[in-house]
Amino acid sequence: MARALHLLRGIPLLPLRVRSASTPALVFFPSLLRPSLFCTAIDPSHPHENAPATTATAAAAENTGAYTAKDTPQYCRSDNPDYRCWKDREAEIHKDIEPITFLTKDILHSNRYMDGERLTAEDEKAVVERLLAYHPHSEDKIGCGIDSIMVDRHPQFRNSRCLFVVRTDGGWIDFSYQKCLRAYIREKYPSHAERFIREHFKRS
Numbered sequence: 001m002a003r004a005l006h007l008l009r010g011i012p013l014l015p016l017r018v019r020s021a022s023t024p025a026l027v028f029f030p031s032l033l034r035p036s037l038f039c040t041a042i043d044p045s046h047p048h049e050n051a052p053a054t055t056a057t058a059a060a061a062e063n064t065g066a067y068t069a070k071d072t073p074q075y076c077r078s079d080n081p082d083y084r085c086w087k088d089r090e091a092e093i094h095k096d097i098e099p100i101t102f103l104t105k106d107i108l109h110s111n112r113y114m115d116g117e118r119l120t121a122e123d124e125k126a127v128v129e130r131l132l133a134y135h136p137h138s139e140d141k142i143g144c145g146i147d148s149i150m151v152d153r154h155p156q157f158r159n160s161r162c163l164f165v166v167r168t169d170g171g172w173i174d175f176s177y178q179k180c181l182r183a184y185i186r187e188k189y190p191s192h193a194e195r196f197i198r199e200h201f202k203r204s
Contacts, residue, residue, distance in 0.1 A: 089192045094200075096188075097181055100130040104177045107151055108161045115161070118148045127163060131180035134187065141175050143167045178202075 103126055107113060119127065127149050132138055145168040154160045154174060166172045178201060186193040 086192065086195070089189065090196060093185060093189055093192065093196050097185070100126060101181065103127075104131065104163070107163070113151045116150060116152045118150050118166070124149045127177075130184075131163075131177050132165065132175060133180075134184040135175055135180045136183050141165050141173055143171065143173075144169050 103123065107119065107123060107127075113119065118124075128146065132141065132146075132149075135141055142165060146165055147168045147170075148166045150164040150166050150172065151161055152164055152174075154162045162174045163177060164172045164174050182193075182197055182201060185196060189196065
């Protein structure tokens, strides 16, 4: 009897469904099914077969981009101090540039100005002080001096309008207000500028 029990221990147990009077017996043989159906199967050739379960889970999350609640990146949590600091500074930058951004879009996209028309003294002052002064190549744009700021069609993209510096010698050259804003943000908010620009400005 003891020997029989010893032999039985070496035989893998197979799940059986008890046969009722009207149902034939069903026997499942795992060895006949595809190995991929068993999530606990270990491939001897897998390089991570001996890795701890926690390491394997982390690797899977890294490869698939999936995270559990415990593994959620800290910067995405609203209770994280760095995240709150970023949101506060983001709102501050928005509030700072909103007036000049709104004015510039109104100049370019409304009917206030016709093509080739010079800006009013008030609008011109705002554009020069809040935009042109921060352009990365402002000195080249201004040249010998500013006679006026004009709105007209872009020299290459005729369906778009942009701002132009009209120089005292009669020459004129366009400039990008978005380049001016990016430079302004980088100068005033160096720690948060790149993230803000990446999230809120279209790529050039």
